[in-house]
Amino acid sequence: MKRITIKDIAKALGYSAGTVSKALADSYEISNITKLEIQKYANEKGYSFNHYAKLLRTGRTNIIGMIVPAIGNSFFSQILEGIEEQMSKTAYNLLIMQSNDDPVCEMTHLETLYKKGADAIVITPTGNKSSMEYLKKLKDKGIPVVLMDRTNYNIDTHKIGIDNYAAVYESVTHLINQGRTNILFISSLAKGVVEERRRGYLQCLRDYNIQYHSKNLLSIDVEKKGRKSQEELMLYLSQKMKSELPPDAIFTASDQLTYQTLEVLHALHIEVPAQVSLIGFANFRFTNIFEPPLSCIVQPSKEMGAQAFLLLSEILDNQSQKSALFKNIRLPASVEIRQSS
Structure with a gap:
């Protein structure tokens, strides 16, 4: 069967080849009615658009x-x-x-x-x-x-x-409304997003007149080879939980840190949320299957x-x-x- 061309479609419908070409490319220059007519006819006749030829013409x-x-x-x-x-x-x-x-x-x-x-x-x-x-x-x-x-x-x-500031502010507000006031903020080293998330955390503490402790902030390199980041996280949380004023909540500012923190808390036999609450970013679709099911910020x-x-x-x-x-x-x-x- 002979392959149908743009010229064949133009001749059959009474349009110029340029109009047909633009209609098949969904150009804004062609009316929707004309595009529908041409595209419908092309589909019925089995027309196949030559994308390679278009790339040669456009240099793209x-x-x-x-x-x-x-x-x-x-x-x-x-x-x-x-x-x-x-x-x-x-x-x-x-x-x-x-x-x-x-x-x-x-x-x-x-x-x-x-x-x-x-x-x-x-x-x-x-x-x-x-x-x-x-x-x-x-x-x-x-x-x-x-x-x-x-x-x-x-x-x-x-x-x-996303509006990172608003999402973190809402999450920390939830922890405060649950009676949690000594809240850790654990983040990765990722630039371009951590600053805004940290700002939401700090502003929320200020607005609720909760004292800020610099040692409640941990920035950790989650991309370290092996399990070094996990070991660093375990050492930090172990020391914090044994301190005179142990944290009663943790906010984690990345997906990976949320999962790692829950794993570390389980390994340290720290009960969640009885001893410490946990909320953070987590885009895993099945966060409800964790033990306990995770409170989290879900990004679209x-x-x-x-x-x-x-x-x-x-x-x-x-x-x-x-x-x-x-x-x-x-x-x-x-x-x-x-x-x-």
């Missing part, structure tokens, strides 16, 4: 590069799920890279994506100065950049995250991924209408209260 690769700290982390895997769900309907391809929060690795990935001609980049950055400068250069070259999750950086670009990770792709596809498909305005999208997170607090 249709590659969107994505760099995340850890693909195995449920939060980032759900972001990828959201992106790929939207991307599967298009001709774009996602090239996923893992930085392990290593600035050297991150820079290597950025250079690779540039050499491969990536049309856009989505990144959860380490915050390394060299990497941020490189991102600015890519942006200045016309490559759209979206910062994901860790957005608190001084760079004019698109950003997608899948929606964040979907929003990132929709934003980029809009930019890439309408490059002739570039806007100097960058979007800073903040999606609401939910605080889910369970038995651990």
Whole structure:
């Protein structure tokens, strides 16, 4: 059977080849009625769009590069799920890279994506100065950049995250309303997000006239090889629980730390929530199966991924209408209260 072409469709429907081409590409220049008529006819006749030919004409690769700290982390895997769900309907391809929060690795990935001609980049950055400068250069070259999750950086670009301050403030308020006043704040070293979360914790203590103790803050490198971060966490919590004024609650500012902290508390035979309450970030879909079920902040990770792709596809498909305005999208997170607090 002869393969149907754009010229065949144009002749059959009485449109120009240019109109048919734009309609099949879902161009804003063509009315919805005309697009529906042309697309319906093309589908019925088995027309197959030649994406490769389009790439040759436009000079684009249709590659969107994505760099995340850890693909195995449920939060980032759900972001990828959201992106790929939207991307599967298009001709774009996602090239996923893992930085392990290593600035050297991150820079290597950025250079690779540039050499491969990536049309856009989505990144959860380490915050390394060299990497941020490189991102600015890519942006200045016309490559759209979206910062994901860790957005608190001084760079004019698109950003997608949550209101970390509000989510933490609400969580710490819950602990205080439960009668907890000696609250630990345990965070990773991740820049671009920890500062805002810590600010929510500190402001909540001030607003409730609760004394702040600097030793109640622990920043820990969760990316340490082996179980060194777990050992550091166990030593810290063991000493705190044996102190004259042991904590009665813990807030954990990352998914990994939430799970590690619960594991350490079990290992130390500390009862949750009888001795100490626990609440923190956790995007694992089945936090209710933990013992006890975890109170947690759940980020709309899948929606964040979907929003990132929709934003980029809009930019890439309408490059002739570039806007100097960058979007800073903040999606609401939910605080889910369970038995651990």
